[in-house]
Amino acid sequence: MLCDVCKAQTASVFLTQIVDGKIQKVNLCDPCSKEKGVTDPTGFALADMLFGMGAAQQIGANIGSEGVRCPQCGFTQAEFKKTGRLGCSVCYVTFAEPLKELLKGMHKGLRHIGKCPERLRLTQERDSALRQFHDDLRAAVVEEKYEEAAALRDKIRALELSGGVKGD
Amino acid sequence: MSIGNILSKSSDWLRGDGPHHHIVVTSRIRLARNLAGVAFPGRAKAAERVDVLEKIRPKVESLPEMVDAVSLACQDLSPVDKLLLVERHLISREHAAKKAGAAVVMNRRQNLSIMINEEDHLRMQSIRSGLQLRAAFKAINKVDSELEQQLDYAFDSNLGYLTACPTNVGTGMRASAMVHVPGLVLSEQINQIVQAVNKIGLAVRGLYGEGTEALGNLFQVSNQTTLGEKEEEIIDRLHKVILEIINHELNARQVLLHNKPNTLLDHVGRSYGTLRHAYSMNSKEALNHLSFAKLACDLGFYGDAQRHAIDELFIETQPAHLQKGSQQRLATDERDVLRAEIIRSKMASFAPPDLESVLVREKEARGGAKKEPPHGSGAGEEPSGTDFF
Ligand SMILES: [Zn+2]
Numbered sequence A: 001m002l003c004d005v006c007k008a009q010t011a012s013v014f015l016t017q018i019v020d021g022k023i024q025k026v027n028l029c030d031p032c033s034k035e036k037g038v039t040d041p042t043g044f045a046l047a048d049m050l051f052g053m054g055a056a057q058q059i060g061a062n063i064g065s066e067g068v069r070c071p072q073c074g075f076t077q078a079e080f081k082k083t084g085r086l087g088c089s090v091c092y093v094t095f096a097e098p099l100k101e102l103l104k105g106m107h108k109g110l111r112h113i114g115k116c117p118e119r120l121r122l123t124q125e126r127d128s129a130l131r132q133f134h135d136d137l138r139a140a141v142v143e144e145k146y147e148e149a150a151a152l153r154d155k156i157r158a159l160e161l162s163g164g165v166k167g168d
Numbered sequence B: 001m002s003i004g005n006i007l008s009k010s011s012d013w014l015r016g017d018g019p020h021h022h023i024v025v026t027s028r029i030r031l032a033r034n035l036a037g038v039a040f041p042g043r044a045k046a047a048e049r050v051d052v053l054e055k056i057r058p059k060v061e062s063l064p065e066m067v068d069a070v071s072l073a074c075q076d077l078s079p080v081d082k083l084l085l086v087e088r089h090l091i092s093r094e095h096a097a098k099k100a101g102a103a104v105v106m107n108r109r110q111n112l113s114i115m116i117n118e119e120d121h122l123r124m125q126s127i128r129s130g131l132q133l134r135a136a137f138k139a140i141n142k143v144d145s146e147l148e149q150q151l152d153y154a155f156d157s158n159l160g161y162l163t164a165c166p167t168n169v170g171t172g173m174r175a176s177a178m179v180h181v182p183g184l185v186l187s188e189q190i191n192q193i194v195q196a197v198n199k200i201g202l203a204v205r206g207l208y209g210e211g212t213e214a215l216g217n218l219f220q221v222s223n224q225t226t227l228g229e230k231e232e233e234i235i236d237r238l239h240k241v242i243l244e245i246i247n248h249e250l251n252a253r254q255v256l257l258h259n260k261p262n263t264l265l266d267h268v269g270r271s272y273g274t275l276r277h278a279y280s281m282n283s284k285e286a287l288n289h290l291s292f293a294k295l296a297c298d299l300g301f302y303g304d305a306q307r308h309a310i311d312e313l314f315i316e317t318q319p320a321h322l323q324k325g326s327q328q329r330l331a332t333d334e335r336d337v338l339r340a341e342i343i344r345s346k347m348a349s350f351a352p353p354d355l356e357s358v359l360v361r362e363k364e365a366r367g368g369a370k371k372e373p374p375h376g377s378g379a380g381e382e383p384s385g386t387d388f389f
């Protein structure tokens, strides 16, 4: 039997998983199994990586050690395993490490690039603008450009008062 | 407005006037949102869920989109009413089972519904007739933007909107289209399509029935991934795939008409006979026959009025809709009798489809040598349910 990934070498690792209630078999050769992280207990989403199938039922099936508790809601990994659901938003921090592996197999990326609540976006823009002004101010002082420094100080004060970024 | 008021009207999307509505029944976009600092509904205590409800509900009710809305607590609803809302795709089956703190707010046209304390604190859905994913997104995105000004969402700059299930984290968005594809099922291409669609990160499941069993040749296609892509990218990908499916379906029908006209016509004819003359019909049988009645409309045998009647029957013959229209509690066999009765009366004026004319036309097409190959049309053109004939 040939390896499902490279389709060249003889398969030596055979996996069976239940995906969406259906049994799926994946056969891998030794090098491919290592490359796909089959020996890694968190590499659970193998069939997903290979076939792009959903894995809702498998959530948490291979999450590491027990015993960690979410400080906010008291959720444990055992409960996560059982329900496939998290208890609260802090759980995403509490279980960040095992979740990372899980999310990697589940989604297209690990970083959200879509919509962001307007208020948060404004705050973020303001924070990064403030950081920039402070950097510029420090540089201006070092270079003894006092007029420029004064202008920057005004900008910073205005921004801190307004609570948002003024359009250029 | 009361639930009786709203449910006596049929849903807006049932008018079937959206683009490509012959094959794409509905487009839906759902957004999942949670409040920061409160446990997700599955973890929260009853009192916490009630708090969340009291915080969210007034904001939702005062949305400009919800001026003519009905706002219902799940525990105030009878089991039949809840199931009725499920059958109209206004709430999820899971939500119907929820108690303290669970509610739904929906507008009169029933194209916007917001569940509170489902799996997430907020599950907002917009539904449209035909292929209108972008329009549906635009509508629900507006509602979301209005609510975010008044509610503090659980949002992480890396992971996006935080949801109870990690499969929804990021955009929190599920975009889906319901497609009617008897051609792909009859020509046994559906499994191929399902596999191809799965490979690009979209899920296909039968609308009714368990697992991959699809009653009424209805399938739901939706995105599986929610993190690492923009909402618009996900929607565009799904939109393109649905256009492909439309083309494949139209091609499949045409090939069937050329190569196996008797197979296709047999289904249409038998379904007509059964729908017109049966005196007891279970839900599964009804869905499958209604599917071929719908196909008969696509083949040009019936006009818009009949098409609308068929589309309505898909919903009206569901168990809770039958129960609601009846005075006393119905047993299963009584429901089957009532279902057949409703179908018979609604289709009483349907003339038998002129199947013979199709055979004649096909024969002529084959006789007139060097006609276009069956695969010819469809590709590249704007697909539509009638002009391929
Ligand atoms: Zn290999």
Ligand SMILES: [Zn+2]
Binding pocket: A070, A071, A072, A073, A074, A075, A086, A087, A088, A089, A090, A091, A092, A094
């Ligand atoms: Zn937690």
